[in-house]
Amino acid sequence: xxxxxxxxxxxxxxxxxxxxxxxxxxxxxxxxxxxxxxxxxxxxxxxxxxxxxxxxxxxxxxxxxxxxxxxxxxxxxxxxxxxxxxxxxxxxxxxxxxxxxxxxxxxxxxxxxxxxxxxxxxxxxxxxxxxxxxxxxxxxxxxxxxxxxxxxxxxxxxxxxxxxxxxxxxxxxxxxxxxxxxxxxxxxxxxxxxxxxxxxxxxxxxxxxxxxxxxxxxxxxxxxxxxxxxxxxxxxxxxxxxxxxxxxxxxxxxxxxxxxxxxxxxxxxxxxxxxxxxxxxxxxxxxxxxxxxxxxxxxxxxxxxxxxxxxxxxxxxxxxxxxxxxxxxx
Amino acid sequence: xxxxxxxxxxxxxxxxxxxxxxxxxxxxxxxxxxxxxxxxxxxxxxxxxxxxxxxxxxxxxxxxxxxxxxxxxxxxxxxxxxxxxxxxxxxxxxxxxxxxxxxxxxxxxxxxxxxxxxxxxxxxxxxxxxxxxxxxxxxxxxxxxxxxxxxxxxxxxxxxxxxxxxxxxxxxxxxxxxxxxxxxxxxxxxxxxxxxxxxxxxxxxxxxxxxxxxxxxxxxxxxxxxxxxxxxxxxxxxxxxxxxxxxxxxxxxxxxxxxxxxxxxxxxxxxxxxxxxxxxxxxxxxxxxxxxxxxxxxxxxxxxxxxxxxxxxxxxxxxxxxxxxxxxxx
Numbered sequence: 001x002x003x004x005x006x007x008x009x010x011x012x013x014x015x016x017x018x019x020x021x022x023x024x025x026x027x028x029x030x031x032x033x034x035x036x037x038x039x040x041x042x043x044x045x046x047x048x049x050x051x052x053x054x055x056x057x058x059x060x061x062x063x064x065x066x067x068x069x070x071x072x073x074x075x076x077x078x079x080x081x082x083x084x085x086x087x088x089x090x091x092x093x094x095x096x097x098x099x100x101x102x103x104x105x106x107x108x109x110x111x112x113x114x115x116x117x118x119x120x121x122x123x124x125x126x127x128x129x130x131x132x133x134x135x136x137x138x139x140x141x142x143x144x145x146x147x148x149x150x151x152x153x154x155x156x157x158x159x160x161x162x163x164x165x166x167x168x169x170x171x172x173x174x175x176x177x178x179x180x181x182x183x184x185x186x187x188x189x190x191x192x193x194x195x196x197x198x199x200x201x202x203x204x205x206x207x208x209x210x211x212x213x214x215x216x217x218x219x220x221x222x223x224x225x226x227x228x229x230x231x232x233x234x235x236x237x238x239x240x241x242x243x244x245x246x247x248x249x250x251x252x253x254x255x256x257x258x259x260x261x262x263x264x265x266x267x268x269x270x271x272x273x274x275x276x277x278x279x280x281x282x283x284x285x286x287x288x289x290x291x292x293x294x295x296x297x298x299x300x301x302x303x304x305x306x307x308x309x310x311x312x313x314x315x316x317x318x319x320x321x322x323x324x325x326x327x328x329x330x
Numbered sequence: 331x332x333x334x335x336x337x338x339x340x341x342x343x344x345x346x347x348x349x350x351x352x353x354x355x356x357x358x359x360x361x362x363x364x365x366x367x368x369x370x371x372x373x374x375x376x377x378x379x380x381x382x383x384x385x386x387x388x389x390x391x392x393x394x395x396x397x398x399x400x401x402x403x404x405x406x407x408x409x410x411x412x413x414x415x416x417x418x419x420x421x422x423x424x425x426x427x428x429x430x431x432x433x434x435x436x437x438x439x440x441x442x443x444x445x446x447x448x449x450x451x452x453x454x455x456x457x458x459x460x461x462x463x464x465x466x467x468x469x470x471x472x473x474x475x476x477x478x479x480x481x482x483x484x485x486x487x488x489x490x491x492x493x494x495x496x497x498x499x500x501x502x503x504x505x506x507x508x509x510x511x512x513x514x515x516x517x518x519x520x521x522x523x524x525x526x527x528x529x530x531x532x533x534x535x536x537x538x539x540x541x542x543x544x545x546x547x548x549x550x551x552x553x554x555x556x557x558x559x560x561x562x563x564x565x566x567x568x569x570x571x572x573x574x575x576x577x578x579x580x581x582x583x584x585x586x587x588x589x590x591x592x593x594x595x596x597x598x599x600x601x602x603x604x605x606x607x608x609x610x611x612x613x614x615x616x617x618x619x620x621x622x623x624x625x626x627x628x629x630x631x632x633x634x635x636x637x638x639x640x641x642x643x644x645x646x647x648x649x650x651x652x653x654x655x656x657x658x659x660x
Contacts, residue, residue: 016419018426019647047422050422050426051426051427052387052396052422052423052424052426052427052645053419053422053423053426054384054385054386054643055384055385055386055419056384056385057382066382084415085414085415085416085441086415089346089383089385092377092380092382092383093382093383094382096348096380096381096382096383097381097382111415312647313384315382317349317642
């Protein structure tokens, strides 16, 4: 028995999304396609230069939790917002999606985290994240009952940026493994991997993490190689299951000597890639915790990722359970 | 010489937009297609029942000002936000669009206004507006230089809901007419017309308002008739110019004995009708202040309205000047 299919842990962030041209990224020294960490001063500067925007709840693991719930899975989330308007919006959106979210909000500064996301005409997103209240997430926020009661815990590598979230992850992973559960993570971003490479490898090799999600850039960054094949072989040895996404080339799932090749969902026009990896993980983990084979888990991931990149914002508006049924994946 | 083409005055509102089915509107007694005014208690109740949402700056006249600026017109806006996160978002978005916005924000409660907008599968929007800081807009917020320096003032009938905004309108209209400018208004909503019918008719018949925007429902509500033709004849007598929108049937513009029939822009799928009337007024007023004939003013209105209803949110993401050029309207 389990209380939840997936417990996701991550930075609780409201996205502020606007379009820009390629020159804007260059002029403002924003690394394209990456998550750029920013402080208060730079946040104010970039916002002053940003065009008209819309706001939507985001955050990598939060998007995954919302996706799992949209598939009909039972999801919970740990993440730190502040008691302000954006924090109220964040809490509303994730709960309204059916995700259990009970982390105590921070009473006082810093404010709820926000990420200014610039979307270029090719649909690529470049994120500029002010971590705000996320820096206060710590082991005291780990609800042991949820950590023990979820089939799979999923956390984002981004949690190594705030100071104490990694302690929360180690504590939650301990609860999970003691209860016979599994722990998964996403490598999040190639530069994030570069910042915490040794620690991420240790998480995998020590068995703290059982299942790893990555895109090809993150995986290559992890093993500091340009070879997809070499990196995949290393990853195959370092964790029990790995799912590696490759944009329009689909994804590859490996488990020991087994390899599953997953096709990408065909997409007419890429509007905004925000949330693609998060929703891939959502589909995969929904399928995995439902007991589906890894091929179908990957197909569910492709389906959700393919939907979210055809709209602005990081969480699909469609009901993913309905979409999966239409695609014959349930 | 003029400093601005259009000075818009309206309730400064952040939209909170979610999808719902028809049954939700019935169960929650939300009048479909209308602007429902709500208090704090009902706002909390509806938000608790609302699905995951996105946020976008809105407000009728604010949307029009943003639209005029997107066409390349010189726009200014008067509207009251509070010094809170949503107020900062509102001010950012309208300024980032190039609109001059300098109304002093309210320091303290109530918070910035928000409207919970439920979009049904047919694309119709049903609004639930908590006026918040908007109730504090008053004549002290009228910047006389801007009121005298804009070719056309545009305000929303919705401003009769807060207590003192109408005083601001009468003051601004006085400045405008003294400077030889024109004043326009939108009737906003059939129920709003029902609340303030006599005052709206007096604004028109006294010459306080020169140009009137309405949709067919609002116009029929104004004259309490089911006959489009009878209402249009009455409207023709009561103001100098009137533009009446009729959804997919396009619009009709009248000036004295002249009548201009405007076609609607063909639209494949209506996603969200929010902002349709506001953007029609934006296109019309951009054209009008550029000196175009009324047929072309109407065509510009149709173009902008047709674009905004094909996306979620009340302000088009496209650059309207580029779109007008592509359509051969510049």
